[in-house]
Amino acid sequence: MRLTHLSLGSSLVLVLGLSASAFAADAIDTKRLHPKSGEFEFEGPFGTYDRGALQRGYQVYKEVCAACHAVNHLSFHNLDEPGGPEFSEAQAKALAAAAKIPAEPNDKGETTDDKGQPLMRSATLADHLPMPFPNENAARANNGNNLPPDLSMIVKAREGGADYVYSILTGFHEKAPAGFKVTEGKYFNPYFEGWNIGMPPPLNANSVTYSDGTKATIEQEAKDVTTFLAWASEPKMEERKRIGFGVMIFLIALAGILFAAYRKVWKDAH
Amino acid sequence: MAATISDAGTRRDFLYVASGAVGAVGVATAAWPFIDQMNPTTAALALASTEVDLSTVQPGQQVIVKWRGHPLFVRRRTPAEIEAAKAVDVNSLPDPLAFNHNLAGGEDSGPATDANRATKPEWLILIGVCTHLGCTPTVSTPQIPEGDYGGWLCHCHGSMYDTAGRIRKGPAPRNLEVPPYTFLSDTRIKVG
Amino acid sequence: MSGPSTYKPNSSLERWIDARLPLPRLLHDTVHTFPTPKNLNIWYTFGGILAFCLGVQIVTGIVLAMHYVANAGLAFDSVEAIMRDVNYGWLIRYMHANGASMFFLAVYIHMFRGLYYGSYKAPRELIWIIGVLIYLLMMATAFFGYVLPWGQMSFWGATVITNLFSAIPVVGSHIATWLWGDFAVGDATLNRFFSLHYLLPFIIAGVVVLHIWALHVPGNNNPLGIDVKSPQDTVPFHPYYTVKDAFYLTLFVIIFAAFVFYSPDFFGNPDNYQPANPLVTPPDIVPEWYLLPFYAMLRSIPNKLLGVIVMGGAIVTLVFLPWLDTSRVRSCRFRPLMKQFFWGFVVACVLLGYCGSQSVDAVKFGIPMVWVARVASLYYYAFFWLILPIVGLIETPKKLPASIAQSVLGDNAAQPAE
Numbered sequence: 001m002r003l004t005h006l007s008l009g010s011s012l013v014l015v016l017g018l019s020a021s022a023f024a025a026d027a028i029d030t031k032r033l034h035p036k037s038g039e040f041e042f043e044g045p046f047g048t049y050d051r052g053a054l055q056r057g058y059q060v061y062k063e064v065c066a067a068c069h070a071v072n073h074l075s076f077h078n079l080d081e082p083g084g085p086e087f088s089e090a091q092a093k094a095l096a097a098a099a100k101i102p103a104e105p106n107d108k109g110e111t112t113d114d115k116g117q118p119l120m121r122s123a124t125l126a127d128h129l130p131m132p133f134p135n136e137n138a139a140r141a142n143n144g145n146n147l148p149p150d151l152s153m154i155v156k157a158r159e160g161g162a163d164y165v166y167s168i169l170t171g172f173h174e175k176a177p178a179g180f181k182v183t184e185g186k187y188f189n190p191y192f193e194g195w196n197i198g199m200p201p202p203l204n205a206n207s208v209t210y211s212d213g214t215k216a217t218i219e220q221e222a223k224d225v226t227t228f229l230a231w232a233s234e235p236k237m238e239e240r241k242r243i244g245f246g247v248m249i250f251l252i253a254l255a256g257i258l259f260a261a262y263r264k265v266w267k268d269a270h
Numbered sequence: 271m272a273a274t275i276s277d278a279g280t281r282r283d284f285l286y287v288a289s290g291a292v293g294a295v296g297v298a299t300a301a302w303p304f305i306d307q308m309n310p311t312t313a314a315l316a317l318a319s320t321e322v323d324l325s326t327v328q329p330g331q332q333v334i335v336k337w338r339g340h341p342l343f344v345r346r347r348t349p350a351e352i353e354a355a356k357a358v359d360v361n362s363l364p365d366p367l368a369f370n371h372n373l374a375g376g377e378d379s380g381p382a383t384d385a386n387r388a389t390k391p392e393w394l395i396l397i398g399v400c401t402h403l404g405c406t407p408t409v410s411t412p413q414i415p416e417g418d419y420g421g422w423l424c425h426c427h428g429s430m431y432d433t434a435g436r437i438r439k440g441p442a443p444r445n446l447e448v449p450p451y452t453f454l455s456d457t458r459i460k461v462g
Numbered sequence: 463m464s465g466p467s468t469y470k471p472n473s474s475l476e477r478w479i480d481a482r483l484p485l486p487r488l489l490h491d492t493v494h495t496f497p498t499p500k501n502l503n504i505w506y507t508f509g510g511i512l513a514f515c516l517g518v519q520i521v522t523g524i525v526l527a528m529h530y531v532a533n534a535g536l537a538f539d540s541v542e543a544i545m546r547d548v549n550y551g552w553l554i555r556y557m558h559a560n561g562a563s564m565f566f567l568a569v570y571i572h573m574f575r576g577l578y579y580g581s582y583k584a585p586r587e588l589i590w591i592i593g594v595l596i597y598l599l600m601m602a603t604a605f606f607g608y609v610l611p612w613g614q615m616s617f618w619g620a621t622v623i624t625n626l627f628s629a630i631p632v633v634g635s636h637i638a639t640w641l642w643g644d645f646a647v648g649d650a651t652l653n654r655f656f657s658l659h660y661l662l663p664f665i666i667a668g669v670v671v672l673h674i675w676a677l678h679v680p681g682n683n684n685p686l687g688i689d690v691k692s693p694q695d696t697v698p699f700h701p702y703y704t705v706k707d708a709f710y711l712t713l714f715v716i717i718f719a720a721f722v723f724y725s726p727d728f729f730g731n732p733d734n735y736q737p738a739n740p741l742v743t744p745p746d747i748v749p750e751w752y753l754l755p756f757y758a759m760l761r762s763i764p765n766k767l768l769g770v771i772v773m774g775g776a777i778v779t780l781v782f783l784p785w786l787d788t789s790r791v792r793s794c795r796f797r798p799l800m801k802q803f804f805w806g807f808v809v810a811c812v813l814l815g816y817c818g819s820q821s822v823d824a825v826k827f828g829i830p831m832v833w834v835a836r837v838a839s840l841y842y843y844a845f846f847w848l849i850l851p852i853v854g855l856i857e858t859p860k861k862l863p864a865s866i867a868q869s870v871l872g873d874n875a876a877q878p879a880e
Contacts, residue, residue, distance in 0.1 A: 075312075075313065075316065077312065077316040081312070124321075125316050126313070126316035126317045250292075250295075250296060250299075251296075253292065254289070254292050254293065254296060257285065257288050257289045257292055258289050260285055261285035261286060261288075261289050264281060264285055
């Protein structure tokens with residue numbers, strides 16, 4: 001994997017170096033690279049999500065990404081429902097209880113304590129996953145005026161889908177080609193349009209320690225969190241494909257019967 | 271439609287019946303999602319259970335929490351209130367049935383004895399909806415009595431409930447409903 | 463063919479109803495015994511398919527409206543709640559979104575069929591014009607509907623298209639403000655678009671009734687383009703075309719299901735999974751695929767007002783079609799020269815659609831797409847205003863068969879069955 005990245009990076013440099021010499025030195029085309037395939041097993045008409053990947057992905061989200069990114073369309077009760085990470089109800093409740101969300105007004109009608117901090121309570125299964133920042137301004141203020149997008153639908157909201165997200169997460173260690181200057185305050189990532197991304201590289205080897213013992217390389221973490229985010233965008237995917245299979249079989253059978261009926265009826269026409 | 275008497279007609283009829291049957295099965299199966307979508311969403315179902323912390327409730331006090339869109343009465347009874355409830359002859363009640371979803375045989379499988387109205391006598395958990403036409407009854411306290419039986423008075427049409435939430439007087443036909451609940455600990459219950 | 467009814471009630475109940483409301487009679491005459499040319503091919507099944515599509519959209523739409531909230535702050539989240547929390551909400555939403563694409567796929571095939579076989583020619587001119595009206599209503603409905611999820615494309619598509627009205631001199635900007643209900647597309651716009659999106663399909667249903675009623679006066683055209691001359695040319699609609707339409711409808715539903723269950727976002731745009739942001743314009747604003755040809759025409763003209771006129775004129779042109787075609791022969795099967803121009807027209811439409819999907823300054827194979835759009839738009843207009851009138855006069859059509867029955871029998875001499 002590493003070698004491919006290095007050779008890709010160096011071939012990038014070569015190609016751009018050649019094209020740079022043919023035209024003006026600053027006319028580098030910063031169109032984003034075609035995403036690399038994450039080889040996700042959930043793709044295809046019979047693909048399903050890997051439960052282990054989803055649970056590990058949730059861990060990566062919670063420990064790394066949740067500091068800046070919301071995934072607000074997910075609720076804690078989604079975590080124990082079929083088709084997802086399928087934590088047990090007890091585990092999901094524990095995950096919820098560990099999260100703090102703004103509390104409803106207390107008996108005095110207050111929503112902040114005497115220091116002006118919002119009153120918080122533990123989440124329950126019914127609650128949505130908490131947002132790290134209450135609004136866009138707070139998010140930008142804490143992130144160098146960049147707005148970390150909500151990740152609930154990120155896989156569906158980007159051209160290239162899961163492969164795009166995976167490529168971004170693993171694309172930070174590519175080398176910028178000669179002559180390309182990274183904008184102040186941004187980071188180089190050739191899979192992002194314009195090559196300047198506001199997000200600092202989020203993943204390192206062993207950013208998380210997986211409880212199931214899986215080796216936490218950057219590629220593994222990226223693949224797991226991308227699988228989790230793909231599920232967050234499409235929690236009903238497995239149900240959809242399962243029902244789809246039954247529907248297609250039924251329709252093909254129905255078409256067969258109707259075709260026979262049609263031929264029979266028309267044979268009498270002449 | 272021209273009636274054919276030949277075998278071809280029978281075979282065609284079979285195909286009609288077959289297509290019709292398969293089509294009907296398809297339509298019925300396809301119809302189900304359109305009917306099921308009106309059922310409560312998973313978000314609503316996630317709110318079907320509520321946990322209530324009992325530690326802040328004093329004897330003789332009632333708190334009201336929201337459960338499934340309804341008010342839920344959580345009342346900590348004094349020994350006097352429990353005695354008053356036990357002393358009542360069940361057969362004299364307008365509604366002698368328990369109306370308690372915690373009973374093993376169904377909510378009306380036993381008489382409305384005090385034991386059949388509260389799992390632990392000290393704690394009375396009731397759905398705060400008057401069984402007449404749905405108003406929220408007002409709780410009776412020693413400082414401000416409501417109704418003649420020490421329990422609740424519904425101001426809408428004058429129904430009066432006793433210290434076990436049973437109807438004693440007024441137009442309400444049933445005792446106040448006891449929802450399904452379990453004690454998670456001495457100070458915490460899960461309702462629903 | 464309209465004529466005296468041959469309905470005979472089968473039971474006393476039917477007699478009772480028929481004497482008070484001739485609905486059984488109407489159904490009998492229009493769907494049961496209706497004499498239909500016996501040589502209709504697959505391209506003639508799309509009318510029935512379209513009725514099915516309208517039904518699917520109305521049923522799924524009404525159900526979605528039980529959960530959707532038409533408020534700028536809540537709309538996007540309500541659609542996600544449908545996808546995640548409502549039982550089978552994802553299925554109903556995907557059916558509605560992909561159903562719209564299938565609806566337009568079917569309507570374009572239906573329209574091209576009409577063009578090829580001369581179904582718009584006398585005495586069926588009004589059927590064609592009513593059809594153009596249905597098409598317009600469909601485009602308006604689809605446009606309003608796409609705004610409702612309040613994604614980035616919803617918002618910016620609405621902004622671009624409503625801004626077109628400001629091209630009208632003098633009153634344009636007032637009309638735009640009146641449409642918006644505000645100084646820009648916003649909550650007021652969303653609410654009224656929802657109301658209209660709910661209303662228009664029922665108007666479409668009414669106009670479809672007129673469309674079918676008008677059709678039942680002369681009866682269906684057929685691939686040969688020649689009139690029905692005797693009962694030997696026709697078969698009763700039931701069972702011949704009920705079963706044939708059912709079969710082809712099932713094939714259509716298989717394609718529909720393939721999209722809904724296996725590639726539900728194929729026709730969509732990823733940008734619409736981002737909530738609308740009035741302050742950030744997406745890099746490429748693109749409508750849904752079925753509106754792309756007109757979008758390409760609009761953008762191919764550098765002048766705003768002329769672009770609107772060219773785009774609108776393309777649809778208005780359709781109304782005049784029955785009088786632009788001078789040929790006495792209906793079906794392109796017997797019009798060797800027209801047939802080629804027809805296929806050129808199809809290519810022009812597809813090219814326009816492709817151009818509409820690309821950004822304005824796109825260049826492929828060294829050719830700027832905006833010039834391809836201009837040439838294709840020119841061909842579109844030339845097809846209706848020059849080619850149709852001229853070719854009809856200069857063309858030598860092939861010899862028409864004597865009758866439908868004879869043609870069908872002739873086909874049968876070569877191979878058995880239909």
